[in-house]
Amino acid sequence: MIRSSLKIIFIYLLSCSLNAQTVEDDFEGNGSITTWYGDDCAIDISYPNPFQESINNSNTVLRYNDVGGPYANVRFDVLANFDLSVNRTFSFKIFVPSESITGNQPNEVALKLQNRFLGAPWSTQTEIKKAIVLDEWQVVTFDFANDNYINLDPNSGNPVNRDDLNRVLIQVNGENNNDLVTAYIDDFLYDGTIDAPGIPNFDYLVWSDEFNGSGAIDGSKWFHQTLLPNGVSWYNNEIQHYTNRLTNTFESDGNLNLVAKKETFTDQGVTKEYTSARLNSKFAFTYGKVEVRAKLPSGVGTWPAIWTLGKNITEPGGYWTDDFGTTPWPACGEIDIMEHWGSDQNFVQSAMHTPSSHSGTINKGGQIVPTASTEFHVYTLVWTEEQMIFSVDDNVHYIYNPEVKNADTWPFDDEQYLLLNFAIQPSIDPNFTEDAMEIDYVRIYQETSLSIDNQVANDVTIYPIPARDSVNIRIDNQLIGTNLKVYSMLGQKLVDTSLDSIDFNLNISAFTKGIYILSIENETHTIVKKIIKN
Structure with missing residues (x-):
């Protein structure tokens, strides 16, 4: 039945508007993080692991090479803000060889959270610093509910109560110095998920x-x-x-x-x-x-x-x-x-x-x-x-x-x-x-317009997508005389007419901006497609 089919599609489209996504990377090609970037330093996100031992036998890791940049760090962005009121822990493995270090900075690693939408993302950052041991792999965990955190702006508030953090930075041996350090990072993990916008196919x-x-x-x-x-x-x-x-x-x-x-x-x-x-x-x-x-x-x-x-x-x-x-x-x-x-x-x-x-x-x-x-x-x-x-x-x-x-x-x-x-x-x-x-x-x-009838879907062409005032619908001769219906995403029927020619122009100028479901149906076929009104 077309009514039940459309109901299923409405639920599917609404549920796919936001996707729960993990935030993790093993640097072996299995992670969900795709925006690693090096500020003031060189990075390689697929570097052969030079220290395959103890807790880390991975083949590849992230190589972080601070060659003297005063604010060197590696970072990535996520598609939606973290909800630290529920999940607030970040962890990764790190190895820092002593021979790579110059200067007298404390041996530590900081994890910072920022708002990437700001012109100065660091201005409201919150961070946690952890001491590290040289010349061995170790797991470092940052818990924004229980660890001591530092807010650059004291007015930023407790990070677990914030909803504006969507960038992660990792910084080794501090900032505002020109010392050198090389670090190897692996198995980054956030203990929750983010509700990121779905990406159309x-x-x-x-x-x-x-x-x-x-x-x-x-x-x-x-x-x-x-x-x-x-x-x-x-x-x-x-x-x-x-x-x-x-x-x-x-x-x-x-x-x-x-x-x-x-x-x-x-x-x-x-x-x-x-x-x-x-x-x-x-x-x-x-x-x-x-x-x-x-x-x-x-x-x-x-x-x-x-x-x-x-x-x-x-x-x-x-x-x-x-x-x-x-x-x-x-x-x-x-x-x-x-x-x-x-x-x-x-x-x-x-x-x-x-x-x-x-x-x-x-x-x-x-x-x-x-x-x-x-x-x-x-x-x-x-x-x-x-x-x-x-x-x-x-x-x-x-x-x-x-x-x-x-x-x-x-x-x-x-x-x-x-x-x-x-x-x-x-x-x-x-x-x-x-x-x-x-x-x-x-x-x-x-x-590709959404369809539940693949046998004849190729016989229906809808353009343009998105559209402003009208949508052109081109059908095969076998579909002349079929019913055309258009529904809102809430299931309200807005159009109920018949396709009387192979080229049909549908006026949508009165529609508000958004997504609509177009149904073409007869006794043997039901074709459901999505149209977008700008």
């Missing part, structure tokens, strides 16, 4: 380019942005001309090549000494997963990027500006999926630009990719209604999920389009002559 390919042609790029998918936005230069002190020439943009051997060259070139009455390319996608979307497999250029002064801008941006010369430009940067929103600077060769970064974080960007994260310029890697953005998740080869390095979502922090419920570019900075190596960002593919995925 973005598995339906809605747009892509595999770059399997030869010569010019596909003009139905890409637009060359070449107009100097202020008539003289590009932003950020870039010193190149972007061109639409094959010299700077072409397909070959299954790859797109964005080529920067040192050459004198005059365009729009302005002469520059470098050329390159900047592409806008002729496809815009809201929510989904973006995957770009790319190999990056190298050298001081090179600056390739994979990013998005709001379709409503007013920037002169952009593909969407004339028809949709209403909003200046940064209010339109910018998502930097990947930026790479040749001056920091193996580091790639992701960042968010909004009215609350631009110019001196605070919302950012990155990771070391040792072969960024010699091998292809997959740069991924997962964009949901709640958060942005950035990764390289499935290794997450940054999550953006502001606690307060408004026009200043989250202009990301509207369409964005993709940009690929290779900029040249004034610091370019004088010996630079030519290099390229090579891209194997660009793929954008969104959710």
Whole structure:
């Protein structure tokens, strides 16, 4: 019966809106923590265990290498706040070889909890310090209910009564010093779970380019942005001309090549000494997963990027500006999926630009990719209604999920389009002559609509997802005459009509923003799909 089927689906969707997740990592590939990051120190989250003995025979561990950074630590973020009123204990194994230490700092390890949503996350941190023994593995436990804790701000209150802590830091042998220390960490465990937002299953390919042609790029998918936005230069002190020439943009051997060259070139009455390319996608979307497999250029002064801008941006010369430009940067929103600077060769970064974080960007994260310029890697953005998740080869390095979502922090419920570019900075190596960002593919995925009838589900197409005022429903001939019903998530029936053609337009302009269940049913089939109203 359709009523019972829909009831099951409503319960399932509601229960999946939050997922109980563990917070643990054995550094053998079995953990739930994917955002390890080193501040002022080098880390390796899959380092061969150099001391396989006593309580730890693991093959791999986290290596923490403080090479003198005054505030060195390793940290990770979680998707939701810890509830320390119920579960308040963190533990891990640690080994610190005495030969790695300089200075006279006390041999100790601190675990700190912070609020990652703050511009200064440390300002309200709470921490526990524990003494450690050198040259042996030991388990260190931090209990925020029973151990002595230190609040940086005395007004922060007892940590077990707080609900704003979502970042964990581990720091060995103190801070505000330039001493050296190497530590090995294993089997991190929080004794509870967190209720993290569920991540949609973005598995339906809605747009892509595999770059399997030869010569010019596909003009139905890409637009060359070449107009100097202020008539003289590009932003950020870039010193190149972007061109639409094959010299700077072409397909070959299954790859797109964005080529920067040192050459004198005059365009729009302005002469520059470098050329390159900047592409806008002729496809815009809201929510989904973006995957770009790319190999990056190298050298001081090179600056390739994979990013998005709001379709409503007013920037002169952009593909969407004339028809949709209403909003200046940064209010339109910018998502930097990947930026790479040749001056920091193996580091790639992701960042968010909004009215609350631009110019001196605070919302950012990155990771070391040792072969960024010699091998292809997959740069991924997962964009949901709640958060942005950035990764390289499935290794997450940054999550953006502001606690307060408004026009200043989250202009990301509207369409964005993709940009690929290779900029040249004034610091370019004088010996630079030519290099390229090579891209194997660009793929954008969104959710497959929910269905309980797989036999005929492929005969129903619903687009766009999400939608604003209307949803297009395309069906196979065999489904003409079937009933179409739409329900709210509380089970209220909002639409009850008949599909009288293979192409049907459903008006949802009166719906409030949210998720709805669409049911197509006849005597032999029941198809249930999810639609999202923006």
